[in-house]
Amino acid sequence: MRIDLTGKSALVTGSTQGIGRAIAAGLAAAGATVAVNGRRPETVAEAVAALSADLGEGAGGFTAAPGDVSTDEGADAVVEAAGPVDILVNNLGIFGASPALAITDAEWRRYFEVNVLAAVRMIRALLPGMKERGHGRVLNIASDSAVVTPAEMVHYGVSKTALLAVSRGFAKDAAGTGVTVNSVLAGPTHTGGVEDFVYQLVDRSLPWDEAQRAFMREHRPQSLLQRLIEPEEIAHMVVYLSSPFASATTGGAVRVDGGYVDAILP
Template sequence: MRIDLTGRTALVTASTQGIGAAIAAGLARAGARVGVNGRDPERVARAVAQLRDEVPGGDFVAVAADVATAEGAEQAYANVPDADILINNLGVFAAKDALDIDDAEWRRYFEVNVLSAVRLTRMYMPRMLEQDWGRIQFISSESGVAIPVEMIQYGTTKTAMLALGRGFAKKAAGSGVTVNSVLVGPTRTAGVEEFVQDLVGAELPWEEAQRVFMREHRPQSLLQRLIEPAEIANMVVYLSSDLASATTGGAVRVDGGCVDAIVP
């Protein structure tokens, strides 16, 4: 199986580290020109430099913009107006008691995790439909199906992303544009490592903390370990290719078996 994205342009939101950076690297390895996005210009520049080291010959474009705002989304679109592939990866999460989440925090989660993806999809889909080819993906989570009690604000927005993937796929019906959600399981990133340590105890060594987290907070995982970002990227790159031309409107799982169901 050979995935060739030569001649394609992608924008990956929140791609200076973690899952986003792994996706950017994977798309570049397949030949795509990739917009690397983050809020801080210096951090974006460092990420682009690191990705060029990781993927020699990779074509990366720095896209410094806060896509959680309407102005930032416009700025990102101006930097990369010709994206054939849009990966809506931006998201925030934190553990908090459900009764302590106020209106302002609920609004922030929807602005960042949901509306950022909606705005960019509205911007990029018309051109994709016009050229009869495009790939849009919403990076959702198993938390959108099995809402975690310690962060229902996050889980709720990830449920919304599953709906976005299905709804926008219907808008693209009959075209060469596919739209999917990627249902990600617990993944080892810097943010998740901090989250795990906060949840189970910062005094524990990392390997033990990971085991405790999976045993006590994600016992349904069949993988019984955190997923590596590159494993998520492999699925995203496949869905971005011509090989996935019949996969649309789906919630494609890379969750390590966390969701205890035959279908999402």
């Protein structure tokens, strides 16, 4: 299967590092022109330069779209910089361990602002154009935590559960227009942020390979993959769902979780 996204424009929020950066690279490798997003212009410029240097012949390219999409002003700036978008990937998200009873109202609000409302804000801005053009893809990067609420970060899990409903609701809004809206349930993934999170839960003196194994054994024992997922593996699914091959997939929560969720359906 050769996926060709030549001529398509994409925007990936939170794409200067981790899963978002891998998604941006994957979409561009398939031919799309990808707007890279982050809060700081200098960080975005560095990511665009590095991604462009790694790009092969016949691929798309990258543009800079800095701004904090968890605010109205930042989202407006990103939308203006990105221009018309065929593929919107709402990847921006925050996570962290905290005892359930210690999570304050302010922290609950922050998680909803970044993990839920930022996606809603971007969909509200860009979905109308997709509907008018009769084609588009909206992909919200959710998590296995949307289905299996983790005791150590309840606020994160609840925010990702809400994102599943956001995806389903906007898929209904786009019904019959040629635009699809889906969630991607990403499982435990190897990123710099996750390395920090792992060391919040296991002995910091352990080398990374041992720490990762201890984390999966003690905190994610139901994973069938029995290892952390690499960001590129999440990107492969996103690129597929962005393509014409996924034209009949909408309103769904597609799993790239390493078999972590112990259910036939999400």
